[in-house]
Amino acid sequence: MERTNSLAKVGGWELSLATNALKWTKETHLIHGVAEDAKPSFDAAVAFYSTPARQRLESALTECTRLGTPMDLILPSSKATGERIWVHVVGQREDTEGGGRLIGAIQDVTEQRTALEALGRSEARYRRLFQHSLGLICTHSLDGTITSVNPAASHSLGMPEGALIGRRLVEVIPKEKRASFEDYLKRIAENASDSGTMELVAHDGSRRVWAYHNVLDTEADPPYVLGHAQDITTQHIQEKQLHDLATRDPLTRAFNRRYLSELATRQLDGWGCLVFDLDHFKEVNDTQGHARGDKVLVDFVAFLSAPLEGEEAVVRLGGDEFLVFVPGATMRRLQVLEQVYQERAGEAPICFSGGCAIGRPLESVADTINRADMKLYDRRKRERS
Numbered sequence: 057m058e059r060t061n062s063l064a065k066v067g068g069w070e071l072s073l074a075t076n077a078l079k080w081t082k083e084t085h086l087i088h089g090v091a092e093d094a095k096p097s098f099d100a101a102v103a104f105y106s107t108p109a110r111q112r113l114e115s116a117l118t119e120c121t122r123l124g125t126p127m128d129l130i131l132p133s134s135k136a137t138g139e140r141i142w143v144h145v146v147g148q149r150e151d152t153e154g155g156g157r158l159i160g161a162i163q164d165v166t167e168q169r170t171a172l173e174a175l176g177r178s179e180a181r182y183r184r185l186f187q188h189s190l191g192l193i194c195t196h197s198l199d200g201t202i203t204s205v206n207p208a209a210s211h212s213l214g215m216p217e218g219a220l221i222g223r224r225l226v227e228v229i230p231k232e233k234r235a236s237f238e239d240y241l242k243r244i245a246e247n248a249s250d251s252g253t254m255e256l257v258a259h260d261g262s263r264r265v266w267a268y269h270n271v272l273d274t275e276a277d278p279p280y281v282l283g284h285a286q287d288i289t290t291q292h293i294q295e296k297q298l299h300d301l302a303t304r305d306p307l308t309r310a311f312n313r314r315y316l317s318e319l320a321t322r323q324l325d326g327w328g329c330l331v332f333d334l335d336h337f338k339e340v341n342d343t344q345g346h347a348r349g350d351k352v353l354v355d356f357v358a359f360l361s362a363p364l365e366g367e368e369a370v371v372r373l374g375g376d377e378f379l380v381f382v383p384g385a386t387m388r389r390l391q392v393l394e395q396v397y398q399e400r401a402g403e404a405p406i407c408f409s410g411g412c413a414i415g416r417p418l419e420s421v422a423d424t425i426n427r428a429d430m431k432l433y434d435r436r437k438r439e440r441s
Contacts, residue, residue, distance in 0.1 A: 065164040069147075071098065073121060074155030087143065087164045089135030104133050113145065120158055124149045127160060130169070142169040192266060192285040200225045200241055203280060212266075212287045214259035228256045230263070244281055248272040253288070265292040307350055308357040310370040310378070319381070319421055328385025328414040330393060331428040332360065333436075334376035335407040355405040363396045379425065385414055409436040 067084030071077070078098050085092050088104055102110050109131040119125040127147040134140050147160025186193055192209040196202050202220050210217045213228060220228075226237050233255055244250040251269045258264050268285035303315040319327075334356065341349040353376070360370045360380055371379040382389060390412040397410065411431030415424040 067162050069160055069162060071117075071158040072155070073149075073157055084162055087135075087141070087162060088133075089137050089139065104135075105131060109133065117147075117158065120147055120149050130165065141166045192268075192283075192287060194220075194283045194285075196225055196281050196283065198241065198245055198272075198279060198281070200237070209285070212258070212264055213256060230255055230257055244270060244272055248274060253292075254285070263289070265289045305372040308354050308370075308372055310357045310361075310372040311381075312372055313374065315369075315371055316373075316379075316421055316425075326384050326386075326415070327424075328382045328387075328390050328412065329425060329428055330380040330382070330390060330397075330410055330412040331373070331425060331432055332356075332378045332380075332408050332410045333432060335409060335436075337376040337406065340406065352405045356408070359400070359404045360397070362400075363393060373425075379428075387414060390414065409439070411435060 065083065065087065067087050068081040069084055070079040076098050078096060078101055080088075080096065082092055085094060088096075088101075090096065102113060105113055112129060113131060116125075116127045116129055120127050127145060129145045131143055131145060132140065133143045142165050144163045144165045145160065146162075147158050150157055150159055186204075186206045189206060190208055192212055193204075193206040194202060194209050195204045201224050202222065205217050205220050207217070210220060213220070215228075226234050229237050237254075240250060240252075240254070249269070249271045252267075254266045254268055256264045256266060265288050266285040267288045268283055270281050270283040270285075272279055272281050303311055303318065305312045334352070337349065337352070340352055353372075356378065357370050357372070360378060364370070364380065367383050369381045371381055373379055380393065382393070394410065394412060397404075397408075401407070409432050411428045411434070413424050413428035413431065415421070
């Protein structure tokens with residue numbers, strides 16, 4: 057038992073209620089840093105404790121003596137050398153023919169206490185980081201339920217923390233993006249981490265864009281996702297504006313040839329186009345001036361845009377040449393658009409000619425446009441003959 061007590065750093069003690077005599081085991085002497093043959097008095101024993109700790113100890117000893125209340129205390133103490141330690145003291149009253157005694161044990165718990173204090177400091181540092189970080193920090197369960205958000209994240213969305221915790225993150229994601237959020241949950245469950253951008257809807261209805269790197273804590277029970285993000289909304293808007301400046305015609309705000317160059321790099325499947333050429337546009341500039349010519353171009357883009365749907369878009373090829381891009385096109389859709397434009401031709405600011413084509417497998421964007429051009433020229437030739 058002595059060896060066991062030594063390994064556990066547990067010592068025993070006994071206090072006679074009749075004589076106030078105190079007995080220590082070998083390990084108790086070691087805990088206090090005194091010689092094994094030392095016979096400390098009660099007053100000398102309690103002197104190892106600071107005044108507040110001593111008061112707690114003496115109060116517990118009194119209650120144990122008078123009422124039989126068991127003792128169980130963790131107190132700061134010191135060794136004979138002055139080294140500061142923490143001890144766990146337990147005791148109980150035992151009645152005997154000689155007047156009774158208190159018996160108990162004492163354990164050096166300095167290492168455990170130090171570890172707990174270090175953990176407490178670490179948690180305090182994390183809490184300060186969580187509260188004051190400019191980064192957006194949140195945690196959510198594997199089904200996407202928000203379990204915590206820091207002030208920066210809550211400020212980004214314009215919602216108090218209480219209004220976010222307990223909600224599913226998908227509820228603050230635009231409806232058209234929610235399917236991709238479910239894909240995100242699958243990826244992070246499978247790969248234990250995920251990075252990318254996420255679009256969210258703030259309290260005022262505005263869109264916020266977060267660049268995130270989230271990791272799954274698999275050691276927690278239950279596992280949860282720790283997310284860290286940056287609000288890049290301003291950067292996203294600026295990049296979109298720069299992209300628009302690069303891919304849009306400054307006069308008509310239609311897309312330009314650079315936009316077509318981007319299309320050429322994509323794997324386009326089943327797309328089509330209608331091309332248009334304005335009739336006698338040069339005469340407008342020559343007789344009515346370039347300001348009038350510019351207005352004709354702007355109004356013609358508005359005319360072409362009116363019946364378009366979804367991602368269908370108008371492209372200014374240059375000068376008085378225009379194209380309507382139709383993704384996922386069918387000949388039926390192109391014929392409908394052609395018919396609409398012909399029926400509303402009187403609303404256009406100028407007469408025009410047009411042709412259409414659907415992209416073929418492995419055909420370049422330029423070749424598809426060229427086939428539409430050929431139809432335009434053939435139609436114009438027939439109409440003028």
